[in-house]
Structure formats: structure tokens, C-alpha cells
Amino acid sequence: MAGFRDRVPLWVRLRWGPAPRTLAALALVLLVAVGLAGFHFWSVRPQAVRAPETVEAGASAGVEDPLRTGDAGPVPRPAAGAPPTASSAPSPDTAGQIVVDVSGKVHRPGVQSLPAGSRVADALRAAGGVRAGTDVTGLNRARVLVDGEQVAVGLPQAQAAPGTADGAAGTPGASGPAAPLSLSAATKEQLETLPGVGPVLAQHIIDHRTENAGFRSVDELRQVNGIGDRRFAVLRPLVQP
Numbered sequence: 001m002a003g004f005r006d007r008v009p010l011w012v013r014l015r016w017g018p019a020p021r022t023l024a025a026l027a028l029v030l031l032v033a034v035g036l037a038g039f040h041f042w043s044v045r046p047q048a049v050r051a052p053e054t055v056e057a058g059a060s061a062g063v064e065d066p067l068r069t070g071d072a073g074p075v076p077r078p079a080a081g082a083p084p085t086a087s088s089a090p091s092p093d094t095a096g097q098i099v100v101d102v103s104g105k106v107h108r109p110g111v112q113s114l115p116a117g118s119r120v121a122d123a124l125r126a127a128g129g130v131r132a133g134t135d136v137t138g139l140n141r142a143r144v145l146v147d148g149e150q151v152a153v154g155l156p157q158a159q160a161a162p163g164t165a166d167g168a169a170g171t172p173g174a175s176g177p178a179a180p181l182s183l184s185a186a187t188k189e190q191l192e193t194l195p196g197v198g199p200v201l202a203q204h205i206i207d208h209r210t211e212n213a214g215f216r217s218v219d220e221l222r223q224v225n226g227i228g229d230r231r232f233a234v235l236r237p238l239v240q241p
Contacts, residue, residue, distance in 0.1 A: 098147040101198055102127040105134040105154035119144055123151050130154070148226060149196045180240040183221065184214035195234050201226045215241040 098116050100123050103109045107128030114122055121141040130136055134154040145151070181190060183205065191202035201224075208224045209215055218239055222232055 098145060100145050100148070101150040102153070103150060103155075104152045105131040107131060114145065116147075117144060120151055124153070146196045146231060148198045148201050150192065150198045180238060183218070183239050183241055184209055194238055196231050197235070217241055 096116055097113050098118065099111060099113050101111050102123050106124060109127060112123055112126040114126060119141065120139065120143050123145060124130055124141065130153055136153065139153065181194065188199070188202045188206060191197055191205055192199060197205070204225050204227075205221070208220075212220070215221070218236055218241060220241075221227055221235060221239065222229075227235070
């Protein structure tokens with residue numbers, strides 16, 4: 001075979017051998033194949049996996065529980081349809097507003113709406129203040145107002161409406177009557193002289209005694225619309241059946 005190759009002309013032997021460009025192409029293909037094989041083996045190599053960490057019991061202590069308030073434990077939720085408790089129901093004497101009638105010697109007499117717990121001084125300011133020269137010696141401006149009462153300023157003793165003073169009978173400048181007032185016989189104007197009793201409440205008292213043929217006892221005053229425990233305690237020593 002070697003002798004046959006030697007007898008072949010040189011130009012024929014050069015054509016039988018691979019061209020340089022062919023060798024370069026083969027070398028490039030080989031390099032690419034080696035690179036792909038290496039990338040494949042690198043990507044599928046086994047990797048170490050960490051075991052999951054154990055969650056400790058106290059890890060969730062920093063998460064705020066919306067049902068807890070400090071250390072007092074979870075806040076109980078009321079059952080569906082349960083009536084509101086006494087602590088959650090707003091009291092008409094401590095929540096909302098009250099309406100009072102300011103009359104007499106003030107700049108803007110009339111009905112005034114005030115926050116609950118307001119005092120006589122607040123009602124006077126809402127009415128524009130007392131007129132100059134008015135005698136307010138017997139007017140207790142620190143007294144807490146009640147809903148529906150009338151505050152009269154500078155009126156004579158016989159015409160003064162409830163709220164012009166402390167409401168105690170027999171006190172100079174007080175609006176309450178000197179003797180117990182008969183609930184079954186008093187007129188509307190006489191009832192309005194009682195502390196905390198305005199025109200509306202006086203009419204409620206008259207309507208109640210008309211429907212029930214008078215008052216048999218002072219305790220029946222609790223049944224009149226608009227008279228609560230606190231107002232009844234003020235009126236009880238001032239009235240009689």
C-alpha cells in the first residue's frame with residue numbers, strides 16, 4: 001500500500017488529503033460538541049439540599065393576634081342576635097346631645113342643642129350671653145343640664161322656669177315650688193316650674209294623668225315618657241299625688 005502511494009503523482013496525493021479548511025471546520029465542530037457536553041454534565045450534577053428548619057413554638061410570638069388585647073386574653077365576640085349589654089348601649093344622659101330652651105334676658109333666646117353634660121354656662125354662651133345689667137345672683141351657672149329643660153334668665157320668681165337655680169325648694173332664687181306640687185291638680189304652667197320640666201314634659205305628665213284618672217302615688221311619675229331615674233330623684237321631694 002505504501003509502494004502504491006509512492007507511485008501516485010504528488011498532485012493526486014494532495015487531492016486525496018483533507019483540505020485545511022475542512023480540518024478547521026472539523027476542529028470547530030469538535031470544540032462546540034465538547035462545550036455542550038460539559039455544560040450538560042455541569043447542569044445535571046447532584047447538588048446538596050438543606051433540610052427545612054424546625055419552627056419553634058415561640059416563633060409566632062411576634063405576630064400580633066387581633067383577638068388579644070395586651071395580656072387580658074382574647075376578646076370575646078358577642079353571639080349573633082344577642083342583645084347589646086348595658087355597657088355597650090349608649091345612655092341618653094351621657095351620649096349624644098341635649099336640647100334646652102334658653103329664655104329671658106339673653107341676646108338670642110330660643111332652643112339650643114348642646115353636647116350631653118353641658119352646664120348652664122354653656123347654654124348662656126350658646127344664647128349669645130346675658131344682657132348687660134341682668135341680675136344673675138340666683139343663677140347656678142355650674143349646674144349640669146338635662147334634656148328638655150328650660151333655662152330662664154332674669155325673670156321674676158313666679159315666672160322663672162326650671163333650671164334658673166339649683167332646683168331645691170325654698171332656696172332663694174330657686175325655680176322649684178316652696179310646697180309639694182299636686183301632680184293630679186297642677187296646671188301645665190305650674191308643672192313647668194319644676195326642675196327639668198319644660199313644656200313638652202309637662203304635657204306628658206298631663207296626658208298620663210288624663211289617661212289614668214290622676215296620680216295615685218308619686219312613683220307613677222316613673223311611667224311618664226321622658227322621666228328617668230335621675231330626674232325622678234330630683235322631682236320626688238317636690239311633688240305629691
